[in-house]
Amino acid sequence: MQDIQKSFAGVVALADASLTVAPGEVHALIGQNGAGKSTMIKVLTGAYRRDGGSVTFAGGPVEFTSPLAAQQGGIATIYQEVNLIALRTVAENIFLGREPKRWGLIQWPVMNAEANRLLRELGIGLDVTRPLGEFSTAIQQMVALARAVSINARLVIMDEPTSSLNEREVDTLFGVIRGLKERSVSVIFVSHRLDELYAVCDRITVMRDGRTVYAGNMADISRLQLVEQMLGREIKNEGAQTGFVKSGAGKAGEPLLKAEGIRLGQRLTGASVAVRQGEVVGLAGLLGSGRSELARVIFGADMPDAGEVTLDGQPAHFRTPAEAINAGLGFCSEDRKAEGIIPELSVRENLTLALLPRLARAGVVDTVRQSEIVNRFVAQLGIKTSDPDQPIRELSGGNQQKVLLARWLATDPRLLILDEPTRGIDVGAKAEIQRLIGELARGGLGVLMISSELEELIEGCHEVTVLRDGHSVARLSGDGITEPELLHAMAQGLEPQDIPAQVSP
Amino acid sequence: MLNTNLTGDPRRARLLSLLGQYGVLAAFILLIIFGSLRYEGFLSAYNFSTFLRYNAMFGLISLGMCFVIITGGIDLSVGSVVALSSVVAALLSPYGVVVAVLGAVAAGALVGVINGLIITRLNIQPFIVTLATLLGARGVALLLARNQGGVGLDPGNTALTWLGQGDLLRLPVPGVILLIAFVVGGVALRYSPFGRHALAIGGGEDASKLMGLNVGRVLLGVYVLSGALAGLAGMILAAQLGAGQPTEGLGWELSAIAAVVVGGTLLTGGTGSVWSTLVGALLLGLIFNILNFENGKGIISLSPYWQSVIRGGFLLLVVVIQSRTGRRGRA
Numbered sequence: 001m002q003d004i005q006k007s008f009a010g011v012v013a014l015a016d017a018s019l020t021v022a023p024g025e026v027h028a029l030i031g032q033n034g035a036g037k038s039t040m041i042k043v044l045t046g047a048y049r050r051d052g053g054s055v056t057f058a059g060g061p062v063e064f065t066s067p068l069a070a071q072q073g074g075i076a077t078i079y080q081e082v083n084l085i086a087l088r089t090v091a092e093n094i095f096l097g098r099e100p101k102r103w104g105l106i107q108w109p110v111m112n113a114e115a116n117r118l119l120r121e122l123g124i125g126l127d128v129t130r131p132l133g134e135f136s137t138a139i140q141q142m143v144a145l146a147r148a149v150s151i152n153a154r155l156v157i158m159d160e161p162t163s164s165l166n167e168r169e170v171d172t173l174f175g176v177i178r179g180l181k182e183r184s185v186s187v188i189f190v191s192h193r194l195d196e197l198y199a200v201c202d203r204i205t206v207m208r209d210g211r212t213v214y215a216g217n218m219a220d221i222s223r224l225q226l227v228e229q230m231l232g233r234e235i236k237n238e239g240a241q242t243g244f245v246k247s248g249a250g251k252a253g254e255p256l257l258k259a260e261g262i263r264l265g266q267r268l269t270g271a272s273v274a275v276r277q278g279e280v281v282g283l284a285g286l287l288g289s290g291r292s293e294l295a296r297v298i299f300g301a302d303m304p305d306a307g308e309v310t311l312d313g314q315p316a317h318f319r320t321p322a323e324a325i326n327a328g329l330g331f332c333s334e335d336r337k338a339e340g341i342i343p344e345l346s347v348r349e350n351l352t353l354a355l356l357p358r359l360a361r362a363g364v365v366d367t368v369r370q371s372e373i374v375n376r377f378v379a380q381l382g383i384k385t386s387d388p389d390q391p392i393r394e395l396s397g398g399n400q401q402k403v404l405l406a407r408w409l410a411t412d413p414r415l416l417i418l419d420e421p422t423r424g425i426d427v428g429a430k431a432e433i434q435r436l437i438g439e440l441a442r443g444g445l446g447v448l449m450i451s452s453e454l455e456e457l458i459e460g461c462h463e464v465t466v467l468r469d470g471h472s473v474a475r476l477s478g479d480g481i482t483e484p485e486l487l488h489a490m491a492q493g494l495e496p497q498d499i500p501a502q503v504s505p
Numbered sequence: 506m507l508n509t510n511l512t513g514d515p516r517r518a519r520l521l522s523l524l525g526q527y528g529v530l531a532a533f534i535l536l537i538i539f540g541s542l543r544y545e546g547f548l549s550a551y552n553f554s555t556f557l558r559y560n561a562m563f564g565l566i567s568l569g570m571c572f573v574i575i576t577g578g579i580d581l582s583v584g585s586v587v588a589l590s591s592v593v594a595a596l597l598s599p600y601g602v603v604v605a606v607l608g609a610v611a612a613g614a615l616v617g618v619i620n621g622l623i624i625t626r627l628n629i630q631p632f633i634v635t636l637a638t639l640l641g642a643r644g645v646a647l648l649l650a651r652n653q654g655g656v657g658l659d660p661g662n663t664a665l666t667w668l669g670q671g672d673l674l675r676l677p678v679p680g681v682i683l684l685i686a687f688v689v690g691g692v693a694l695r696y697s698p699f700g701r702h703a704l705a706i707g708g709g710e711d712a713s714k715l716m717g718l719n720v721g722r723v724l725l726g727v728y729v730l731s732g733a734l735a736g737l738a739g740m741i742l743a744a745q746l747g748a749g750q751p752t753e754g755l756g757w758e759l760s761a762i763a764a765v766v767v768g769g770t771l772l773t774g775g776t777g778s779v780w781s782t783l784v785g786a787l788l789l790g791l792i793f794n795i796l797n798f799e800n801g802k803g804i805i806s807l808s809p810y811w812q813s814v815i816r817g818g819f820l821l822l823v824v825v826i827q828s829r830t831g832r833r834g835r836a
Binding site: 067068071072083084085086087088092096097099101104105106108147 | 692695696697698701702704705707708709711712713714715716717718775776
């Protein structure tokens with residue numbers, strides 16, 4: 001793929017992105033969220049039409065108009081969410097649409113035997129007459145692979161195939177991938193787990209902001225270089241890249257919230273973090289390192305398998321977000337559109353959504369008080385809206401985010417969890433949001449901020465906890481929060497004993 | 506079927522699962538035993554024959570409905586199609602039995618084509634589309650009948666009357682037609698790409714498309730099948746009553762849906778059995794039959810409305826068991 005360009009409604013998603021995969025090669029494709037990986041894959045498989053550039057496959061230019069056409073052309077995609085039919089048998093899922101027939105009727109014995117043979121070649125033995133849904137995600141992915149192999153795919157794209165697999169399943173999958181290599185099937189492997197990339201991939205392409213920023217042999221790039229490429233390493237020493245004005249230091253004293261040794265399946269394997277009053281604590285790490293998962297556990301959205309959460313020194317294992325909210329927690333999720341705003345409702349309604357039970361008297365909303373609160377926050381946070389009754393979808397991303405912040409502030413929380421609070425917001429509004437977060441902390445609020453932006457972490461946080469593969473690998477504070485330290489911790493992590501047990505000055 | 510054994514007592518889950526699979530058949534057999542012990546003449550050739558003659562029509566539309574529901578769709582038009590096709594069969598009866606039968610089936614299939622094309626080409630929900638054709642087909646039936654209560658069959662067409670009232674090898678002809686239809690349907694669902702792809706589409710339409718199945722053609726096929734079978738049922742109705750019945754078939758679509766669900770087919774599609782549907786349809790008919798016998802004994806007098814209540818209760822029971830055994834549809 002050469003010089004691929006793609007824009008959505010004027011927003012550039014891909015600009016001069018390139019990707020070259022040789023036959024029989026396992027190729028890693030990596031990049032932050034929004035770097036353009038999925039857009040790139042969708043252009044390749046025909047789900048999107050490209051605006052410019054060329055795609056060459058198996059020696060000739062190709063122009064797939066749909067994923068189906070790409071599939072028939074020899075490119076199979078295995079999605080994170082397995083795209084097979086759980087209610088049908090394993091054998092059917094492999095042969096749907098190409099069933100062995102005689103006189104128009106399906107020959108079940110032939111189909112089952114053939115399915116069995118295919119799976120055995122991939123090193124899997126199972127009862128192919130059982131419904132696919134009875135097997136684990138790992139097995140379902142293998143079945144998807146078997147289907148791809150049986151339709152003679154030349155290139156298999158795997159989008160984060162290991163995200164829900166355990167170690168043994170990952171090993172099996174890697175065995176299958178090596179098997180594909182031997183048949184000179186190429187594989188594009190999208191994953192955020194660096195260990196896996198080094199274990200199975202030959203070459204790598206790194207994408208950032210819709211461009212290919214690195215392409216080369218896996219063996220030639222160190223983990224640290226890789227993370228630097230991924231995050232972008234434009235050292236800026238002048239500071240003030242962000243809107244944060246650091247308030248000297250966080251307040252010393254007992255932590256407001258403390259989470260220790262949190263475990264949750266494969267995703268969290270001993271994560272710890274602590275937030276004091278008036279302090280902004282950053283939660284850093286690569287995608288898939290367990291940042292959002294940890295936040296969800298603290299907020300009561302998921303139940304941990306093990307670990308301690310305390311609020312003011314008291315155990316605080318919230319079973320539902322409602323309990324967490326009552327205890328004074330707030331949570332701005334990363335996905336503003338899906339989990340935050342209700343687009344058709346007005347700014348007024350969106351802002352007071354979490355507050356309505358308290359605003360209602362005898363089931364009727366006290367609109368006078370509602371207006372009071374709305375006007376106060378619109379002024380205080382500088383929300384730019386023509387009218388509080390304007391639908392929130394008409395507001396810019398930055399202003400939507402402010403409304404969401406106001407929604408939680410109106411509940412008068414003691415601790416606010418912000419998941420990527422400035423993602424997808426233009427530069428000006430970003431600085432404003434960052435300034436606000438700083439002010440809120442100065443006012444005594446504890447803030448736990450998940451962020452992928454190094455500047456934001458370095459300039460905005462009193463303390464940063466770095467997660468890697470589901471556990472805390474470093475805790476940096478004060479002037480110790482530097483780019484090299486952060487990158488180092490994200491890429492390799494420090495040994496547990498190296499975690500500096502320092503308290504903020 | 507996912508996570509069936511993760512919670513609760515596995516033995517209980519197994520029992521519930523067995524109940525879900527064979528419960529309907531067991532209930533059917535139990536009712537027959539109960540009826541044969543309690544009522545004189547219950548097992549008589551006469552009762553058997555009338556029972557099959559009447560319920561064959563429900564069985565046929567339930568079979569079509571089964572295929573539709575397996576794809577995750579619904580066909581509300583079948584009751585009206587029965588009425589329409591009965592009128593068409595009556596109007597065509599002077600031209601011979603072949604013309605009358607083919608005309609009735611073709612009329613039903615035509616409604617199916619309309620349903621299928623609008624659903625697949627315009628991407629409109631089956632519920633709305635078939636609701637519209639339910640109204641439309643009824644209207645056409647009444648128009649064709651010139652607003653009369655019935656359209657008499659040509660008395661000379663004895664072959665057509667035989668299809669509704671006659672016997673073949675001592676079996677009522679409608680029952681024979683029903684049996685043939687279910688054998689063909691059963692083979693189609695198990696062994697034909699059409700049947701398997703219908704199941705696949707119900708299990709995941711997007712995934713099916715990605716796997717290269719011609720989803721539109723299969724969906725069109727199931728609605729045409731459903732319409733054609735309703736047309737066949739309409740022909741039987743006209744033959745049985747000696748007249749086309751533009752006002753008959755009211756609510757039959759709901760009985761058919763009930764039969765399919767009682768037979769264990771998920772309304773969300775993706776799984777289903779033709780044979781369980783047959784048992785489901787016959788079971789619902791049997792409840793009515795038993796109530797008739799019970800009233801005949803003269804000890805109690807249950808109004809026919811009770812059959813509705815009992816059928817409704819049964820439907821609820823089955824759905825509850827389905828959800829308890831984890832046989833819930835995926836969104």
